[in-house]
Amino acid sequence: MGRFTEETEEHSMFRSSVQGFIQKEVRPFFQDWEAQGIVSRELWEKAGAAGLLCPQVPEEYGGPGCSFKYNTMVIEEFTGEGFIGPVNNFSVHSDVCAGYLLGYGSEEQKKKWLPRMVSGETVCAIAMTEPGTGSDLQAIKTRAKRQGDSYIINGSKTFISNGQHADLVIVVARTGEESGAAGISLVLVESTREGFERGRNLDKIGHHSADTSELFFSDVEVPASNLLGSEGSGFGALMSELPQERLTIAVASIGAAQYAFDITRHYMEERTAFGKPIIKFQANSHKMADLKADLAVGWAFVDQCIKQHELGELTPANASIAKLWCSELQGKLVDQCLQFFGGYGFMKEYEISRLFNDARVQRIYGGTSEIMRELISRYL
Incomplete structure (x- = not known):
């Protein structure tokens, strides 16, 4: 997808490797995992071998020592293909748990656990x-x-x-x-x-x-x-790491929302009513225009927050704003997109119905929308 700005050739190469991994190791098995309620254990080891786990871990602890932007690119590519379930678990492991070990672990703990988390040998x-x-x-x-x-x-x-x-x-x-x-x-x-x-x-x-x-x-x-x-010191540690967690949820939400928008636009171009594609009706096209504008704002703010985070400048308020805006947008957008599918949107065989269900928890975990508003209000 590559919707973030200022990306280098190295970023593009990493994106390509993530995309290749998704097509080979995720897409063929995803429906089976959904039915079983869990991904295969082998996926973790394959993801580790492909360099998708804990990209920010320094070389001295077995990682590639990349910037946190690489973490967000993994999330963006998975959600950009509609696979929010597996990458949610990867994110907890790479973006949340690894952060606590890096920030608060002893040297012995880091050397013992981080290399195993990078390889996928240990799931956290x-x-x-x-x-x-x-x-x-x-x-x-x-x-x-x-x-x-x-x-x-x-x-x-x-x-x-x-x-x-x-x-x-x-x-x-x-x-x-x-x-x-x-x-x-x-x-x-x-x-x-x-x-x-x-x-x-x-x-x-x-x-x-x-x-x-x-x-x-x-x-x-x-x-x-x-x-x-x-x-x-646990509560202080939790509070200091939560902005990063909320930023990753925002990335997942905006990526999943973009995917829902894209498949809906394609459907509306193909589906006809009264002799023309339903996207040609002004009521529909104007609603899609609003959603496109909301997505553009969301991508821009998330991009800004990622840059701030890499500079150590991401505030709890901005992380909360990103999480609130993107998760609420995801919910609103998939609801409207399902409506465009009509009766077919209510059928499980259509992907939009899964995206609708997947979106709901984004406004709950990592801090509910109500908690986000409370946190933001403290910085008014």
Whole structure:
């Protein structure tokens, strides 16, 4: 697609490699993964071998040491082909989990885990949400109690992306007795630890090929060296990394919205009513013009935010604006596009119906639209 500005020859070569990977390793198998509710484990290893995982990881930890723009290009190319489910899980691994290890991991933790994440040997998840907390991370109840040289972890998590495939989980847990944000820490938990249990792969209305799970921790013992950062620093770490996560959701939303627009325009050019293509009716063409204008604004602002992020200048407000605008636009756009398909849009065999379902969660995870508005309002 290449809708971002100031791209180099190296960027174009990377895009081409991502596009080739999608055509060979994703497109032929996507419908099977959607039906099974999970991608194959081999996809992770193939993506690692192709250089699609954790592009920003420095060479000293087994990565290519690219700028974060390469991460966003992976998302853009996958969503630009309609494959938002698989790239959602890749993004959690590459854009969220890797960021915590890079920013807060010890040298030993980085050397142990980052090369495996780059190769796809280790799939990583982050366990924040609990059944009773939702967006209120300060209310978590999962506890990691220090006992000698270990932490004993008890609690449960839900809506965890990569939960079925995860080999390593960054668990948000309470290590102190303080209420609220104080006393929250991040602890690394290997899936092989006794007492760690995966729940069911949750049945969602969209993103079917992106596994999403419940996770349970029953007296899970990990060494104290599995603490990520320092005790009590977890909430601050979460807040500092969320702008990057919200930016990647914005990229996914604008890419998926553009794909929905493109296939709808093609359909409207081919579908006739009363002797002419339905795109020739002024009511329809004007609505498409509005959507095209909204997309142009969204792409431009996301492009601006990526540049700011690479300079270390992306603010929480701008990340929230990008996430709010692009996810709300995606929802509005796919709803209107489905309408243009008429009765066929309500049929599962038409791709627009899947895009409609896939769009809904974009306004929820990574911070709901309501939370985004609250955050933006603080900077008025």
